[in-house]
Amino acid sequence: MTSIRRDAVRVAVPASSANLGPGFDSMGLALAIYDELIAMATDDEGLLVEVVGEGEGVVPLDETNLVAHSMLEAFAWLDVPVPGFILRCTNTIPHGRGLGSSAAAIIGGIVLARAMVTDGRDRMTDSDVLQLALRQESHPDNLSAALYGGFTVAWLEPDGFADAVRMDPHVDVRPVVLVPPTVLATSKARALLPETVPFADAAANLSRSALLVHAMTVDPRRLMSATQDRLHQQTRATAYPESVLLMERLRDAGIPAVVSGAGPSVLAFPEPGAESVIAVSAGEGWAIQSVPIAAMGTREIPVPPLP
Numbered sequence: 001m002t003s004i005r006r007d008a009v010r011v012a013v014p015a016s017s018a019n020l021g022p023g024f025d026s027m028g029l030a031l032a033i034y035d036e037l038i039a040m041a042t043d044d045e046g047l048l049v050e051v052v053g054e055g056e057g058v059v060p061l062d063e064t065n066l067v068a069h070s071m072l073e074a075f076a077w078l079d080v081p082v083p084g085f086i087l088r089c090t091n092t093i094p095h096g097r098g099l100g101s102s103a104a105a106i107i108g109g110i111v112l113a114r115a116m117v118t119d120g121r122d123r124m125t126d127s128d129v130l131q132l133a134l135r136q137e138s139h140p141d142n143l144s145a146a147l148y149g150g151f152t153v154a155w156l157e158p159d160g161f162a163d164a165v166r167m168d169p170h171v172d173v174r175p176v177v178l179v180p181p182t183v184l185a186t187s188k189a190r191a192l193l194p195e196t197v198p199f200a201d202a203a204a205n206l207s208r209s210a211l212l213v214h215a216m217t218v219d220p221r222r223l224m225s226a227t228q229d230r231l232h233q234q235t236r237a238t239a240y241p242e243s244v245l246l247m248e249r250l251r252d253a254g255i256p257a258v259v260s261g262a263g264p265s266v267l268a269f270p271e272p273g274a275e276s277v278i279a280v281s282a283g284e285g286w287a288i289q290s291v292p293i294a295a296m297g298t299r300e301i302p303v304p305p306l307p
Helices: 066-078 101-116 126-133 141-148 186-190 199-217 220-226 241-252 275-282
Strands: 009-019 023-042 047-053 084-091 151-156 162-167 176-179 257-259 266-268 287-290
Touching: 009 101, 009 141, 009 257, 023 101, 023 141, 023 199, 047 066, 066 084, 066 101, 066 126, 084 101, 101 126, 101 141, 126 141, 126 162, 141 151, 141 162, 151 199, 162 199, 176 275, 199 220, 241 257, 241 266, 241 275, 275 287
Parallel strands: 047 084
Antiparallel strands: 009 023, 023 084, 023 151, 151 162, 176 266, 176 287, 257 266
């Protein structure tokens, strides 16, 4: 019988980098930077939201909070009465930096609500999670990486159904994330995209996207060629000129680099020992972090015991 769990439920959801150069709106990489979400049903109606870390004091603390809204969508999909609940979000994924914070909130909220329903896992598959998430974010690249982990390729069928495949990246793929202090709304970056692109540019990106799958999973030595893009990064350069300049500096130094998602963060794939080159290329103002790939996507984790 379907019911709401009365104990606290906790999930971890990873950051993600989309596009990876040529794989626009289709490829994603899960990164081991996590938001942790914990919720518990209460006897009182309504909800209480607390946010700690990224977004603290900025994101709403009511039902319009993206995590809370996604939970409400999931309860409705599961056709269970919406309980009163307490939600605490401990966020470490930077907001507005092209690292999938919105996708993490959406996927995390849906999976959290599913876990709060006793038979939620039996009634809502991961594929169902992806379809529900797509109602709020229209492209499945970050969503798939956040949900499944690893390296993902996602697409939409003609009827709008989202699907994805997950692959294990090669052990020598070691991402470095470079995060600027500035933020950029995805909507602003997408508004700069043209309605049509030259045939030659589309063909170039097709070949590089196919090569990227091979480079990410089999032969990382091909990443320099595989991360070349002719569709979106230069087109949106006015929105993040410093990011494009840094990306070009790194590539000129022999380090594969791309703008992460809609920017303005930059994602690099250096060989060991290139730390000093990256630091010099970035200069001041950029937070530089070597980040493991998140092999697992969003998952329920144990709730820590009370002190």
